[in-house]
Amino acid sequence: MTRARTIWLALFAAVSVLVAYQTVVSAAEQSAQFIAAADVPTVAPGEDVLAGVAVVPLRVRSQDYRRAAFGESWTDDNDAPGGHNGCDTRNDILDRDLVEKTYVAISRCPTAVATGVLHDPYTSLTIPFTRGNQTGAAVQIEHIVPLAYAWDQGARIWTDALRVRFANDPANLVAVQGQANQDKGDKEPALWMPPNEAFHCQYAMQFIAVMRGYGLPVDALSVQPLQQAAHTCPVG
Template sequence: MLVLGAGCSETGLPVLEPTTSAGASGTADAGGNAGSVKPSTLSQARQQLGSLEIKTIPGRDSSYERDAFGDSWSDAATGVQFGRNGCDTRNDILRRDAVPGTIRTKTGTSGCKVTAGAWVSEYNGARYTNKSKIQIDHIVPLSRAWASGAKRWSAARRLAFANDPDNLLAVDGSSNQSKSDKGPSAWRPPKQYQCAYAVRYVRAVSKYDLPITKSDKSALTGMLDGCRT
């Protein structure tokens, strides 16, 4: 189940406790309780969705610059779950989302460098033991955040967003490539994983005060309606 709690970050943004599961990604197994959330979590997601600004967002913004979000998987982001722990963000998320007890790390790296493990992708329910098959997805794509207003953020805020565990998930590379920079109205995982995806998406855009489109709101509402409590 997804379990959320709120705090406050060094940048003034709310910090939400990580989700917990067989990994930490909300998927117990390939079909277990993937669509289940606590009633309070579902209520919070619906409330957050209802308060989001509705705005027309261009599908592609020609001014988008990936480099404007800082170095890929930087450890420099502050005020987030793993900020400045000496490990890069990719390895932080690989450890967080792995099936418990499966992670192995390279000696001499303070437990940072993940060398092996098992992951259940929340985008297709399949289990993977080949790390090269796992990618770290930005649930709210960086290019979509840019077009939604992140282009006007400070560099520090963009860096925090790009490395924020609340907007990151270890998933299979094929699903991640299919999702690309699409929003909820253009892409969604299989039905049994839509609840967790919708809760995470709403949580991220709400945390950073990003608007969504009318069609995205409709898609997210439908996915939340499919949640089990």
């Protein structure tokens, strides 16, 4: 291969990565709105719920994934209701998703949830929440599109700032039973769906919306589970 051809191919690869990244940034600006457990989306007859989402043959698990690439901890730089209020994303999502809440001021957060009740969308269980290292683990903040899955599907080429934004995006977060969160791990829809089948519609539509909003492709094995779940949505 000539030196000129080698340089041309290197430039082409660099431009391709830049274009892909710019597309992701643009798409992320249109991040999905969170679909609450009580808000059941509708699907039009014949609607392609995966329109605008690329499909790749397989999820190829990366050996270089690290949670720290998405930020060391929760931030206050998010768009949750009441965001930018001194409370980090975890506290904002607890406030959004729990009911019958009481509050306590901690650190810079004047309205951290002290106690509350979660009507868990993943299991349909009612779970009491009390702030604390042990009791607080009963309710966890779950990434609908797992961070490791996003990394494998393309987030590895994002900037650190975009990965932090993704990890703290309320549209990709939901309070759930701790055990359900652990059971899911970083599994894609081909390998895991919520035990509560009544929530499959919301879960699939939110998963798809996040993937679309961030320009991430879904693996082919997850297409059918997502479509089947979306077909449980009411016809709109």
